[in-house]
Amino acid sequence: MKKLISIKNLSYRPTPYPVEKPDILQTINLEIEDGAFIGIIGRNGSGKTTLIKHINGLLSPTRGSVEVAGLNTSKLENLLELRALVGMVFQNPADQIVASTVEEDIAFGLENLNLPSKEIQERVYEQLEKADLLDEAKRPPHLLSGGQIQRLALAGVLARKPKIILFDEPTSMLDPLTRDAFLDRICRLHRAGMTILYITHHMEEAFFADKIVVIDQGKILLSGKPEEIFSQRKLLHEIGLDIPDAAKYSQSFLDLGLSIPANIYTSEDLLAALPEYHGEKQRNKSKSSNGRREKILIDMQNVHYTYLARSPLAKKALQGADLKVNEGVIQGLAGTNGSGKSTLLQHINGILRPSEGKVRVGSFSVDNPDTSLQEIVKKVGLVFQNPEAQFFESFVGDEIAFGPKQFEMDNIRDRVKNAMTLVGLDFDDYKDRRLETLSGGEKRKVALASTLILEQEILLFDEPTAGMDPKSRDELLALFKELQRQGKTILIASHRLDEIAEITQALTVMKSGRAVRTEPTHDLLFNKQLIKDAGLSVPLIIEIVQKLQNNGWPIDECECLGIDRLMDAMKEWIQ
Secondary structure, X not given: OOEEEEEEEEEEOOOOOOOOOOOOEEEEEEEEEOOOEEEXXXXXXXXXXXXXXXXXXXXXXXXXXXXXOOEEOOOHHHHHHHHHHEEEEOOOHHHHOOOOOHHHHHHHHHHHOOOOHHHHHHHHHHHHHHOOOHHHOOOOHHHOOHHHHXXXXXXXXXXXXXXXXXXXXOOOOOOHHHHHHHHHHHHHHXXXXXXEEEEOOOHHHHOOOOEEEEEEOOEEEEEEOHHHHHOOHHHHHHOOOOOOHHHHHHHHHHHOOOOOXXXXXXXHHHHHHOXXXXXXXXXXXXXXXXXXXXXXXXXXXXXXXXXXXXXXXXXXXXXXXXXXXXXXXXXXXXXXXOOOHHHHHHHHOOOOOOOEEEEEEOOEEOOOOOOOHHHHHHHEXXXXXXXXXXXXXXXXXXXXXHHHHHOOOOOHHHHHHHHHHHOOOOHHHHOOOEHHHOOHHHHHHHHHHHHHOOOOOEEEEEOOOOOOOHHHHHHHHHHHHHHHHOOOEEEEEOOOHHHHHHHOOEEEEEEOOEEEEEEEHHHXXXXXXXXXXXXXXXXXXXXXXXXXXXXXXXXXXXXXXXXXXXXXXXXXXXX
């Protein structure tokens, strides 16, 4: 096959940039064939996004060259033709939304191509239908959920019918079933001949690629087929990456001495390979209880909220939502895109006030308009789904110090340093960095630090691990556990039920603006029908435990939410 993209000795450093800092990209050489599917992985800040921005001409090399279909991307006269060839779905898709309604945004690029009105209308309708956005066609994009905005961004790109699409963490805001449908669509585009470059922190997604490129500190560290890359688990771990969950779990079974095939990478293959139990002991189905008397800290009753109420664009976001959160717990909040999770969180810290219903947080009646928002914020912190939404300053250190300054806290420099250390940001390396130069994962860490520094009693997190590399994700989950030990109450809205399974004691499932059910996490996650009815997917660890139970293993569900806990439970029954 012919070469479509040719990158030679590419190095890049922005202007201005500290002299002591190395180039963001360093002597990159890469050839990509027409019709290829390239997965790109690397830790936060490794240079992945910077690399693909050179392919559509958003950035120009400091040294070296990039050619796409023979077009030098540095030459201004090539940009119009280049942008017709190359589409991009940004890490934060809201950054590429430019029009006042959904349908106008999809039409925007087509109008710039001077296409006939009838063809524009046909393409817009086709993409609205494929993106499941027909009902939202007349709505302002800023009123869409994160997942809907992601789908809108892709629709706008596909409407122009490019030859190459660059994806930068495209599924980070999508719920599991929507993510699966999105990935299926990308695979179909690839099979139809589209050339795809796909950045992801989810190793399961990278496995779909023909070839994986591993970027570390601005250099290509590894390049090869998925099986070749994921066979180097030790090296990947050293640079903050991982292997697909199915491969990780299968290795744990092998380490336990069980007979299953090596080199398993998909959940289907893993479940089919799980061994049967031939011992004599029977399964113990007992469920543990901590016996602790619980104090309700957050109490929401029959909460309703409508965006743009009493207007033609009115949309109900909460429709009689009820929620109770006990003091000192980590509680999960799960639901599909648009189920009301973000809206519900914003009622707890007073950003939104209910049109109907009661919201009590500690001693505060949040639904009472006379209740001081400042006093609520002193008690309740919220990290938004899109971290940029809560930034006020230009530099990292100033942003993290912003809140403490408003509350006239002392020792601000030490507080900033401690907060940055908690989230894995080196104080000296990052305090003077401009926020717009950070990767998506690094911005999320800044948002986390900006909240943790205020030492609030209740912490709300909206998709906190989105855009984070595997190491940063694991460190954040460990931090949540430590914060709980310090007495914090934590509510986490997340699409990742596998992460929720490991760290939460209770789980609330939302659907269509209502809290469908709240139960102990282990009870709710093993209710597969409830999970599916809510439009979510059952975590792989749950599928594994139930398959092992079906194979005769006498393991207790309550003991097995997490691979390490499952291995400990199984050791007892190995002869």
